[in-house]
Amino acid sequence: MARDTTDDRQIENVDQLVAYLAEGSKPRDKWRIGTEHEKFPFYIDGSRPVPYEGSRGIRALLEGMQKTLGWNPIMDDGRIIGLVEPTGQGAISLEPGGQFELSGAPLETIHQTCREGNVHLSQLREIAEPLGIRFLGLGGSPKWTLAETPKMPKSRYDIMTAYMPKVGTKGLDMMYRTCTIQVNLDFSSEADMRRKMRVAQRLQPLSTALFANSPFTDGKVNGMKSWRGDIWRDTDNQRSGLLPFVFSEDFGFADYVEWALDVPMYFIIRDGRYHDCTHVTFRQFMDGALRNEVTNGVPTMGDWANHLSTLFPDVRLKRFIEMRGADGGPWRRICALPAFWVGLLYDENALAAADDLTSGWSFEDVQAMRDAVPEQALKTPVGNHEMRDVAREVLKIARDGLNARAYLNSEGYDEAGFLDPLDEVVARGTTSAEEMVKAFHTRWGGSIEPIFLEQAY
Template sequence: MSNPGESNTTLIENRAQLVEVLARGCKPQEEWRIGTEHEKFGFRMPERARGELKPFAPPAYEPEGIGALLAALEGPEWQAIRDDGHLIGLKGAGPHKGRSISLEPAGQFELSGAPVRTLQETEQEMIAHFQQITGPARELGLGFAPLGFQPLWAREAMPWMPKSRYAIMRRYMPTVGRRGLDMMTRTCTVQVNLDFSSEADMARKMRVSLALQPLITALMANSPFAEGKPTGRLSNRAYIWLDTDNQRSGQPTFFFEEGFGFERYVDWALDVPMYFVNRDGRNVDAAGCSFRKWLDGVEQEPLAGLRPTVGDFEDHLTTLFPDVRLKQFLEMRGADAGRPDMMVAQSAFWVGLLYDPDVLAEAERVVKEQPWLTYQSLAELVVEQAMDAPFPGGLRALAKRILELAEQGLQKRGYGEEYYLAPLYEIADGAKTQAERWLERYHGVWQGDVRHIFREADISL
């Protein structure tokens, strides 16, 4: 979503303007970049917990919580983003230009990385961010753990950040799915944002990456617990997404079809119910309204007297949640947050697979060996079984074929990035996922006490 004061206020006069919003993302290959976004759960360090500040509890906005951490980081290089007077994010300047720090609904702390050329830069950016927040976090008695799902605390125990769009979503989500509030408060992901050169290139990348999201979900599975116990699922985050808001999430079938392009995505977006529009720095609750009807001049009470702008449509695009989201780049959204090396590995997987045209074409041929329905069904199967989910010929065999293609793509880039795939190769070759490793710890040395996961997953240790 655009920051206050940055929205495009051009009035929408025709549908072509909306198509142009997406088409502006087309870039020549030499300008393609990598943007990685990752979230993590904050928790109270036991030695600093006192009174109502319970050990390992998610920190509230205040006191001594997420708001104080943002304030400690604010400065010339990290400029404040406010919502109704509350500090709710930071925009990078100077050496941090292109980056931002933002909050998910329950205070999950997110770095949106700058567009960079190489995976080495992605790794360096991630390490620098962890180092940057460690000192101020420790001063506040906080740690941070990148996990796919909150392993200990119930939804009712999760705090809410003072971000106005979240208040709107909090009211609306239970009307369209059973797990939307869990998605908002108890999940963390890592995603990579990648470029395209043309509408045809975008459509090919969309088809391949959407089909393979269940594979990356399986490889990155890192959320086997909820409320202190194993759930029987290896990616509880992915399970939550199966019933969040199916009008705006998942794997829409028409994405796979020949003829898919900017116009069809715009048409889909226009029919996905709205959440809000921003006017004068304030979010107007328009949840459930139709953007298409708004464009057509149909009266909808929350939008009375307002005319739709290009910025409104751009904000609306950020409220769509398919497994691969199209804006002026493609967002890969199918992975649990995890260890730093795993999060960089996910970026390497997609860069290698999608950024060389020949490798992409071969990946498409591999994907097309199975009908699209197979991949849509796989999205439900990997939730519980990860790499052991049934797939024709075996999911590990598919993983090896795809990783070999990704490695070829990275080799052809010539930056020496292939070694970032190593953690994924290990799992494809038979090693346990991170979720399975945690379960071994839980049933072994942790003796059934899931609280140990916070210290072992802490990014500052």
């Protein structure tokens, strides 16, 4: 999840909020790739979850990383909860259950993204191994119950933990027991944003299918390929899922703002303290709903930026576009996810081909795919075909897009090779989730423990 920000400029009208999003527009030569990935820390001894406190806890891990990296600490009520690179180029943060997240720097190529991930994991191992800690690359926590899962001391998470059961049945599982890989991409204009949002939303179920990697819960097979994908179907439907207005031919920044204004808030920050605001929408906040409840209860642009970071649609718009459909996974997937979306969205011909391929898909069509994918993955019906057939076509488009970018590494290879793990999934016809379930029933002998060896970083 994003770092909470402060920006004390007062909001005078809705036009400011629209302009805030529009200011994200960048010329093509300034487009960058921001990759985020989360992983579950666990103790090697007994594959137990890692609490915040203690000489071998998350706090000690963060303090060790701070000494190694020289990054600035992110503090919450006197406790270190993350690190940020001094110039703002990257950050390490904690998810509610201790999931360790790298929010990468905005980079130009997938080659750079992969190097960044390699360096991060190498540094992390250096600090974590002496503490007896390793990390698990999965979309869902495979063994620990919700009660066994630690809780990180972040103020925003206290507010969310109290609120989630009021608005859905799976919000706490989302917070404490899921991990993702995401990529953040740029747009050049409102028209460019519109097309990218539209294509990305149509194809997000395919991303969930290709990266499906969460088939276990509480040490047992859960019947899903992407348990994480299923969790998002009933977390908080006011702020998550697919957005029907994105399918409109004239969708623009103002439409996203109008939707966001009517979603309940989580909090505002005043003098370093988080105030629970789950009882009001941002529109009500702008109409004065908090003036008598909170000192300085007048909305600021910092409040708006924080509110946008607490909206969870499958494709999220801020001053860039976030792809949110994929499960967490092993190192090769950390590179494959940005390769998939950059190939489709950063080359004009590829974007046009992806738009054309999916142009006949209505909101209802995509919603049906989204509902079926967590359980059926590549076997999800898409018209008269299966998702696997669509995957072949889409991956070819993405590969062509990456070839056209022609960013070569020192050995002369372009970025298209990063799609190889996804080509393997399609050629095999089974997701990594299905392969793990097969192993569980055969060579793992019905035990979840081997996953902590085979899927560890």
